[in-house]
Amino acid sequence: MAGFPLPQEIFSVIASYLSFSALSDWIKLFVVGGALETCRRYLFTWWDSFLETFWLVATIDQNQDQDAYRWVLYWLSHQKFWNAARVVDVSTSEQFGLEATEEDEDEETSSSRKLTYLPDLSKSYKMWYKGRYMVVTRESRWSTMQLSIFSRDRAVLHNFMEDARQLYKAAEKKCVSIYAADTGGFWNFMTARPKRPLTSIIMDPGVKERLLNDARNFLASRKWYSDRGIPYRRGYLLYGAPGSGKTSVIHSIAGELGLDVYIVTVSRAGMDDTALTELISNMPRRCIALMEDIDAAFKRGVTRELLPESGSMSPRGGEQKKDGDDDDKGPKPVEEAASRVTLSGLLNALDGIGAQEGRILFATTNNYKALDPALCRPGRMDLHVEFRLASRYQAENLYKSFFTEEDKPQGETSSDDVASEKLLGSVPPSPPATPPPASPDLLASPAPDARQPNPSDSFSIPVTLSKREGCELAARFANIIPERQFSMAGLQGYLMLYKSDPRAAVVDAPAWVKEEMARMGTQGGRLAEAPLTSGVVRLD
């Protein structure tokens, strides 16, 4: 058994280790080991803090501050080292960038989502910022980012953030940022859309200019308001025919004024008075709050009182609904349950104590009469603007904007504008192979058989006419279109079918008009419902 200690020998070795004389050695070992470990830890902690004194470390939490997070990501994506980075996260989400404005945007792919490359998770990226060594680490998915800059000077961090902000803002100048509230009641950046020039909105002379000037004056009059103790807020109610340019003009004005748009959906599921008040008071000081189809909010969710107590009150003046009223039919109870906003809650949110100063409110509706007078009164909706169906003047200028390059007094739809339209999601990216079915929102959408579009239309090259011919054909086209019977969206839809054949657009127009008139006549006389009240802009 040579080489293997016998069990008895093992026992004696263990016994000697555990003997009283060995115990003191054990204690010494523990004490010395403990002391060494403590020293080691102190040393490392001291070393870390020593190093930290040379580093500025900033953590940006996306949930706490979306803007700063986005600025830094945008800045990163514009650094040279970025092109060399080989470990990245690929994202098709638009929320971090201003991809819509990228100069290299490919028309072929612009309708699909653009790829964005983000710093890989948990990987540190090292770079130089103005001669300072910098490390960027994204800690967890979409959540936090740590910036470490080798410097003791806080101003460096401040300068860096300022540079990132400036870069982002410079790009944003070409865009309008859109925000929407999430279910938790926080504002989230949704997307940045290219600005739409106001000239591309064709309206009767003076209307859009008056709207823009009013908003401009408001923004420049803070002191005037505070001197007189008037709440510094302004509300605009745009009402009228569907597809007449209400939304488009708001986006355009937001671009002109350099304001972000905050979409408030009053009828959203789960929304109640408190959530609405909180949302509105959490808006930034200067912005546009947009409430679209505010009448739909009434129909679906906004009631004078909370539903269980008084489900029978109508939104207008609190009149009692009669049995058998149309409003009582259909899916309304289900829809009402979705939103718990009361009219008084909405009014308070708009101009109560918590309402944000400096904001501009734009509300749109197709059903002006359905709105409660309290909602429309001055102070809440200061300027009421009616959007009517297209006049001949508008039809003529729309034709010109489609087919001529010069001298377009009211609207030039350059290729840029069309690109922005695509991004705004309002213009179909290409002419539809078959015209879309008639929808209530597109009053004058092309009838299914109004014209058999050429199958090659979707790939056809838009034609530009000479100024003389363009004007001549535009005048002829306008003569064919009856005054105030078609929406601008409808006319746009029709002309889109002919973008490669402007002459045929004029030749085929009478048949199209006839067919549309007949179709709309059989659809319950929609034409007769067209708002025809006079006084395009009304100052209350």
Ligand SMILES: Nc1ncnc2c1ncn2[C@@H]1O[C@H](COP(=O)(O)OP(=O)(O)OP(=O)(O)O)[C@@H](O)[C@H]1O
């Ligand atoms: N006055 C106009 N000038 C130029 N284009 C217009 C005009 N009105 C409507 N359009 C075009 O019609 C489409 C729909 O317009 P928009 O969404 O602004 O109408 P709207 O009045 O807000 O409609 P709705 O009430 O149904 O929401 C857009 O593509 C827009 O370019």
